[in-house]
Amino acid sequence: MVALEVLQIAAGEMDNFAYLVFCPQTRKAVVVDPSLAPQAVLDAVNEHQLELVGLLNTHGHPDHIAGNAEILAAAAVPHWGHPADLPNVDRQLLEGTEVPVGTGCIRVLHTPGHTPGSVVLLTGAGLITGDTLFVGRCGRADLAGSDVDQLYDSLQRLKALDGSLKVYPGHDYGVRPISTIGDEMRENDFLNAPDRPSFIRLRMG
Template identity: 40%
Template sequence: MEVVRVVVGPLATNSYVVCQGDECVVVDPGDEGERLLRALGGRSLVAVVATHLHFDHVGAVAHLVEATGAPFYAHPADWRIYKALNEVAPSWGFEVPELPTPRDPGERLWLFDVLHTPGHTPGSISLVAGDAVFTGDTLFRGSVGRTDLPHGDWRELTRSVCRLYQLPGHLVVYPGHGPPTTIGSEAAGNPFINADVCGNERQSNRY
């Protein structure tokens, strides 16, 4: 599996072109659709996937879908409140992108196992394939997703990050912004949510 990171847009969103043989999926096409199409290198785009529906992760969705006919996938919990999730965008000087109606990714999509990891948004997902996990804005190198935006939930985020820490420690984390890391590194030393926090969470929430 080949992973190409393309940093796009004014918020430096990580878009990923993930390929196996002649097939590719684009994860979080935040902007600059033509760059992402070039990154395919002539290979077939079989799906476009958003880890969540904040505007900076979906700005090029319509462009890719129109150019290739590939289906678009996002969790229905985000789609139901898409406009509300992005109500802050105009105050930051951004328009809310118009999107095609997404399909539900379910629990398995192409090479990916799909994990529902809410908290940053209600419909945030993480995608696990091979030695990689694409975490969107749930888990970063040395940080975790914001929950002060509309419909964020810190308790849900904590549970989601703790769920990610149950994955093998060698998995490479490809986040929505910033450099990659590993599950093991974040479980050991993330200053916001680490394995110790997860242990305390399990003890205080027995049901």
């Protein structure tokens, strides 16, 4: 199976990142979280000569879905999301769902905690982590619908993945825009919390 490629796009005044994940053989692409800069995403689609085949959201927060309508107006593609956050999607992103992108596919990890319907998207060599994991920190767990225990469990799952996997976060909050699981294991205090109570104190304190 072909290795999908990932383009990171700065997406607005809340330091969001949008992503294009594409198959280098067929140029078919999906957009993940167009956020506050859908035109920048569409410009990148043209610049890289891609064909959009889907719109995915990592979760339902307004800053991530704000550009959905503009993308869907420009390209008649299915909208994918987890029903706990986005009940009206065309196709559901559930644990284990595979989203075809050209000759490759994205695999879904359901990672609740920041929101009930948060997902992390495995592109092969990378992880699009939404607001579950950032460079140097993790998502908030004090919002409506958040659950700090679930966030802890979801981060434990990410820690168990291959350290070489790249981390593509939902916001530009860190010392670098892209990281790896291995670097986050070394540098991210939220991943290094020794146990659940320590994590909860750190996150909620």
